[in-house]
Amino acid sequence: MNCVLARYLRGRLSIQILGLLVALTALMQVLELLDVTTDVLDRGLGLRGLVHYAMLRTPSEVVVALPLAVLLGTVSAFHAMARQHEITAMRAAGVSLGKLYLWLLPVPLVMAAAHFALSQAVLPQAEAELKRWWDATTPVEDIKVEPLWAHTRNGPVSFEHGAPDGRSLRHVRIYELADDGRLRGRILADAAQWQNGQWRLESVHELRLTGHKLMREELDHRLWNSNLRPDDVTRLELARPQLSSMMLADTIAGSRVGTQPLRYYKTVLYRSFTAPFGAFVMLLLAVPSALALPRGGGGGEMLTGLGLGLAFMLCDGLVAALGSGGQLPPLFAALAAPLLFITIGLLRVRTRDRL
Template identity: 40%
Template sequence: MKLRIYVLRTVLLRILAAGAVLLAVLQILDLLDVTTDILERGLGVAGVAYHATLRLPRLVEQVAPLSVLAGGLFAFAQLAREQAVTAMRAAGVSSYRLLEMAVPAALVIVLLHFTAAELVAPRTDAVLEAWWQASEPGTPVDPSPRAFRSGAEIVVAKPGASSGERLNDVRIYRRDAQGRVSERIEAASATYADGVWRLHDPRMLRFTPDQALASSAVELAWRSRLQPADVRSLLSPAQAPSAASARRALEGGGSERPDSYYAVRVQRAFAAPIGVLVMLLLAAPVALGNFRTREGAVLTVAALAAGLSFLVADGLLTALGESAALSPLLAAWTAPAVFAALAGTALLRMEG
């Protein structure tokens, strides 16, 4: 038990330290771009701190894999230099057991990554964008209309509220089974309440083979899978859809990109955290290196190069999947599977 706690503490502390350093660097670089604008808007130091806090979840998402790679390299290199691994192997503790003792440290980062990317960041992104728009000096600029799909319907609208519960200048084009426009609905606004969108002062124009039939109403219920969270993501240039929003897009909710993009986004919600564990596996062979010779340094450089190559390959395959050049499963899971197999093979050969 003491050995397990020692290994876990060594790995976890170095992962957290590496994450803190990487997070500080990214935060500084991010603030360099916006601090001048924040101060010019009269928001002061409090505004800078508020911006940094709201940006934190996205930065955590970015640094999580690299923090595990760097922290794992530092931890395993220390254990190897101190001959702790040699003593463990002499006592019958294999490298696989050593890796198993370190996995809980990576699982902490996996949980943190998933929470930040899928639960916290979609909310803080919306708050940050609303705060940034509200603090913009001068007369607010009327937003441009955006077009997106909601099931078989084409929707053109302007954002009406930062919460995503209101749309302005709404136009809905309904299509038949052949894709031809069968009805056009125009409304001054639409509001979301009790799970239903309500169109205010709608004007309908229904097309038949012979004529166009016009009608109007005071209010009309528009039943759609579109939700306020989807509106925030669709009508914002900065926000990325969460896995829940991507799944709703595939089921007929709001979407403005190909289905392949949302299918890959759903898979990435689970594959990206698994990539954190792959980083730990790539760093594990360093523990078996001999740091009295060049072997330790070579293994460290090779593990670092493998980790960076994994990030590049993962990003490239994801882009191919989003453009429908690869299936979503292959795009999201090929890189984690291949690099995990390579790291496992290296560890197996060194152990043998």
């Protein structure tokens, strides 16, 4: 009997969450397309361009909408079940809120797995592809040529982004630093091409400090081994690029190029593992709304659940910003909001079960 009831509840909740997820994602799509439709059509991309843009933006919008869909879906599902006296029957049969939450755990587990898969495998590739496609379709008169800076393992580098795929650079300036941080050389190149896992510099002018001597050399071309990769180049213009956990770990270790302070990448790395658990937190905060009465009572529980869920999202974002800015330790910034609201949710469930 319990297994049948648990399956029924999970199915009812899953349908509600998926429906709201589709609705929220569609709403965000409409609002964003209203903002970019003119630009897409001015580039002559037509309806196909709008569809392509929407497809590439969908993963990020789904990731944003998932926790809110779990919160709203749980509250609305329990409200509908309370109006139909289903919750009353379950409570009369001795089903506690704690047992209800345990029965429903597979639902947020699936949502968390989807969130993690999208964030790790789909979202970074979709964002990079959108950036390349957008750059490739930008009219020549609208292209703004501004130097980009990156801190590589050998020192800072300045260049102009020459190709949408990041495999071609112009006006490259490489400043090589010694282990003690002192400048030991400068390399100027008119262009750089990515070939066979390294950069080929063209029309090279090199200055190198050796002891107390300044050495000058001019070459038609030379090879440059660097941790700067073409996909890094395409992301340098993004203030907050979407990176997988492996990319973040590589950036922290120095095998990938980054433009943000190290604390930023550490915070984002920790949050890449804690963010999917937001679905569990939202479900826990919304479970007491099952106490809503059939004839419209219990609205306070529903509003409290919604308020706590929105407060969790706000608190989580605020603490993450403080961690990225260096005001809080990265691990604390990733764990603080989930642990705080899990504690609040458990206390609410325990208190309501005693009533």
